[in-house]
Amino acid sequence: MREIAYEEIVKNVRDIIVYSASNLPEDALQAMKDAYENEKSPVSKEVLKQLLENADIASSEARPLCQDTGLAVFFVKIGADVKVVGGLLKDAINEGTEKGYVEGYLRASTCEPFSRANLKDTVGYNLPAIIHLYIVEGDKIAIEYAAKGGGSENVSRARVFPPAAGKAGVIEYVKECISDAGPNPCPPLTVGVGIGGTFEKAVISSKHALFRNIGSVNEDPEMAEMEVEIKEVLNKLGIGTMGMGGTETVLAVHIESNPCHIASLPVSVNVQCHSSRHTHITI
Amino acid sequence: MSKTYHLTTPLSDEDVSMLNSGDIVYLNGTIYTARDAAHKRLVDLLDAGKELPFDVKGAVIYFVGPTPPKPGDPIGSAGPTTSYRMDSYSPRLIAEGLKGMIGKGKRNKDVTDACQKHKAVYFGATGGAGALLGKQIKSAEVIAYEELGPEAVRKLEVVDFPVTVINDTYGEDLYKIGRSQYEVK
Structure with missing residues (x-):
């Protein structure tokens, strides 16, 4: 049994939150540079240039890339041979989240659903974090983190289709989602598609798909092919950067597929803006 | 063809009437x-x-x-939020004399109709360029609803704050114009 101190988890979580807020990860930055090279619309190209300049300023002056510093979302895999000492893993992640948001001068965007009251006075600053926890083999803790903004979350959707809808139905559904969203989710986008499982499994898969590095190839050849096909369909929509019109609406489509019930074909589309602040660490 | 303007607030009917969808405007003064x-x-x-x-x-x-601002700064990162959430309120403010709104994303017909009727424009700022846009804000003061935190009403002094005209006073919409040029049916 390997012991990992509660405080070590707090510190690691705090650090990745502060760093991610002002440093676009290499994969996202490269994808934006590629979009700038490939974009045919002069207006969208100009906006992409502004966004690359923004990434430079954010990184060199340690300012948040975007004022929407998101809700903190974690996918955590804890090895069965790990014992967290000094407290609970969930509490450590929440404490690290609060420290990161306070010490990094990040915006607390969490509020009660109906009163819209900010929770910072009652339960903490930008808490609770959204934590998906899995137990795996080994003696390490792997933490995937993303700051998830509201604009792109607001256009995300899920639906359970009858099996007859098939691949064509899924592609049409994703297309409809991105077309309706237009400029609102801050394109160019990463589109996470969760297919199969149960209703909630599809949704969580679509979220997790956004954590994958942009530019990586799906391990499942059938899904890899479908990702390319959907990306082509979406880039024909002409939405462009920030909806100004253009050829580069989508940076990547990421699919996670699961076996599902014989009666169902669940599909979820989770949208990520161009400011794809995601990272991972292993403790 | 898109034109570039430098305008200082408050804006007049003449200021907004000369703007067309797609024009670039550098705003100065109080917002x-x-x-x-x-x-x-x-x-x-x-x-x-x-x-x-x-x-x-x-x-x-x-x-x-x-x-939140870092010590010594007037404001932190400050890019636009998605505007449709303000659609149910904007027409009322436009009728009272509001001349410009800055945000990102689509507006509904009530808003664009009000822009035509009362002469007002909807500007887009670049979403996700919060670090860059925050630097064009030289001072910030909370003037109402401090308890709303990030949602409080602030008086900002801006210098050459870069925006693009999305909806003008003539019923044009840059999002529709731009997309129609690149959509492959």
């Missing part, structure tokens, strides 16, 4: 911030026949909830 929660309160004040916390005539409202 006010408000998001959903503040908009609701502003419209409630108008309904109750009370005075607004700032003079809305000729004013520009920026839909933004900035990050």
Whole structure:
């Protein structure tokens, strides 16, 4: 049994939150540079240039890339041979989240659903974090983190289709989602598609798909092919950067597929803006 | 063809009437911030026949909830939020003399109709360029609803704040124009 101190988890979580807020990860930055090279619309190209300049300023002056510093979302895999000492893993992640948001001068965007009251006075600053926890083999803790903004979350959707809808139905559904969203989710986008499982499994898969590095190839050849096909369909929509019109609406489509019930074909589309602040660490 | 203008607030009918969708504008002077929660309160004040916390005539409202400033800075990162959430409130403020709104994303017909009827424009700022846009804000002061935190109403002084005209006073929409040029049916 390997012991990992509660405080070590707090510190690691705090650090990745502060760093991610002002440093676009290499994969996202490269994808934006590629979009700038490939974009045919002069207006969208100009906006992409502004966004690359923004990434430079954010990184060199340690300012948040975007004022929407998101809700903190974690996918955590804890090895069965790990014992967290000094407290609970969930509490450590929440404490690290609060420290990161306070010490990094990040915006607390969490509020009660109906009163819209900010929770910072009652339960903490930008808490609770959204934590998906899995137990795996080994003696390490792997933490995937993303700051998830509201604009792109607001256009995300899920639906359970009858099996007859098939691949064509899924592609049409994703297309409809991105077309309706237009400029609102801050394109160019990463589109996470969760297919199969149960209703909630599809949704969580679509979220997790956004954590994958942009530019990586799906391990499942059938899904890899479908990702390319959907990306082509979406880039024909002409939405462009920030909806100004253009050829580069989508940076990547990421699919996670699961076996599902014989009666169902669940599909979820989770949208990520161009400011794809995601990272991972292993403790 | 897109033109570039430098304008200082408050804006007049003449200022906004010369703008067309796609024009680039560098704004200078005072602008006010408000998001959903503040908009609701502003419209409630108008309904109750009370005075607004700032003079809305000729004013520009920026839909933004900035990050907290670091010590020594006037404001943190400050890019636009998605504007449709303000659609149910904006026409009322436009009727009272609001001349400009800065945000990102689509507006509904009530808003664009009000822009045509009362001469007002909807500007887009680049979403996700919060670090860059925050640097064009030279001072920030909370003037109402401090308890709303990032959603409080702030009075900002901006210098060459870069925006693009999305909806003009003639019913044009840059999002529709831009997309139609690149959509492959």
